[in-house]
Structure formats: C-alpha cells, structure tokens
Amino acid sequence: MALYLVQHGKCLSKDVDPEKGLSQEGIAEVRRIAEVAKGYHVKPAVICHSGKKRARQTAEIFSETLEPVESLRQEDGIKPLDDVTAFTKGMDVGQNVMLVGHLPFMERLCSYLITGSIEPAVFKFQNGGIVCLERSPESENWAIRWALMPNIS
Numbered sequence: 482m483a484l485y486l487v488q489h490g491k492c493l494s495k496d497v498d499p500e501k502g503l504s505q506e507g508i509a510e511v512r513r514i515a516e517v518a519k520g521y522h523v524k525p526a527v528i529c530h531s532g533k534k535r536a537r538q539t540a541e542i543f544s545e546t547l548e549p550v551e552s553l554r555q556e557d558g559i560k561p562l563d564d565v566t567a568f569t570k571g572m573d574v575g576q577n578v579m580l581v582g583h584l585p586f587m588e589r590l591c592s593y594l595i596t597g598s599i600e601p602a603v604f605k606f607q608n609g610g611i612v613c614l615e616r617s618p619e620s621e622n623w624a625i626r627w628a629l630m631p632n633i634s
Contacts, residue, residue, distance in 0.1 A: 482616050483626070484594075485525055485579040486587050487543065490609040492535040500534040510609040510631040511539050515546035517629055518611060525549045525579035529556035533583070539609065540581040549579070556580065565589045565599055574616055587612075594623040607631055 490507030492498075503511070525547060530540035532555040544553050558568040561583040568590070580587075587606050589599040594614055596603060603625070604612055610630035614623050 482574050483525075483577045484574075484614040484616070484623075485523065485577070486591055486606075486612045486614065487539060487579060487581045488584060488587050488606040488608055488610060489533070489535040489539040489581060490542075492608075498534075502534045503538045507535075507609060508538075508542065511542045512546070514609050514611060514629050514631060515543050518543075519546050523547060523611075523613075524577060526576040527551040527554060528579040528581065529554050529559070530581040531556065531559045531583060533560070536581045536583065540579075543579060543581065547579075559583075559586055559590075561586050565593045569593065579611075591625075595625065604628070 490503045490511040492501040492507055493504050495501055526549055528540050528544050528549050530536040530553065540553055559580055559582040563586055565586065584606060588602045591612060592603045593599050606612065607630045610628065612628045613626045615626040616623050
C-alpha cells in the first residue's frame with residue numbers, strides 16, 4: 482500500500498481571499514506535479530482532503546489528472562493542528578490513498594509513521610509536492626519511497 486502525502490498548493494493571502502484559495506502559481510505547480518505523477522503511473526484509489534479551500538482545490542487538480550477509482554472525499558482529522566496519533570488509529574492501509582492537507586500535520590504524520598514520534602521532521606514538505614510512503618507488509622514499518630517537489634533548491 483502506498484500513502485501519498487501532499488501539502489496543498491501555494492495559496493492567496495487572507496486579505497485577497499479570506500478562504501485562502503490557490504494562487505495562479507499554486508494551480509500551475511500542482512498541475513505540473515500531477516502530470517509528472519501521472520507519467521509515473523501514480524494511481525491512488527482515493528484522494529482525501531481536509532475540507533479547507535486550498536486543500537480541496539489541490540485535491541481536485543490531482544483527481545482530474547490521476548483519475549482515482551473512488552471520488553474525492555473530505556477527511557476528518559487532517560487539519561493543520563489535528564492529532565496525528567488519533568488519525569493513524571483509524572487509517573485505512575488496504576489501498577493506495579492520497580491525503581491532501583497542511584503543515585504541520587503532514588510533516589508530523591510523515592515523522593510519526595517513519596519514527597513513531599511527531600518530531601523532529603523527517604522530510605521538508607513543499608506546497609504542491611508529493612511524498613510517497615510505503616508500508617512493508619512483513620514488518621508493517623513505513624519508509625519514504627520517493628518524492629516529487631515543485632522546487633529542488
């Protein structure tokens with residue numbers, strides 16, 4: 482099973498858009514990363530988002546490009562400051578899942594799955610990027626398999 486962790490794309494400031502929807506740059510970067518992922522045959526069964534506008538818009542772009550088996554869904558427990566340990570207790574590990582959310586939640590989730598602790602961060606996320614975690618069926622341990630980021634500098 483693969484778990485694709487995505488930090489939402491770059492968003493507008495609160496004074497421009499109170500809901501902080503994606504900026505044009507954010508939309509372009511997410512589309513580019515989604516196309517690269519499609520070229521590598523990334524195929525989540527479902528794409529879940531936090532419900533916040535910027536995460537929903539990011540998830541919609543990935544969904545249009547990657548065409549998951551299931552439709553998009555809002556997922557409880559993945560907002561910025563939600564409890565990572567509580568979320569993992571109910572996490573479905575039987576299918577490939579893409580989670581689109583926010584910092585610090587995504588970094589904490591990645592760290593928790595890899596090390597058993599939410600800190601320190603084991604990966605530096607970027608807006609619109611994907612970190613793919615894979616769970617070993619034998620040991621049930623998680624490892625970072627690959628990442629696609631908008632910027633390498």
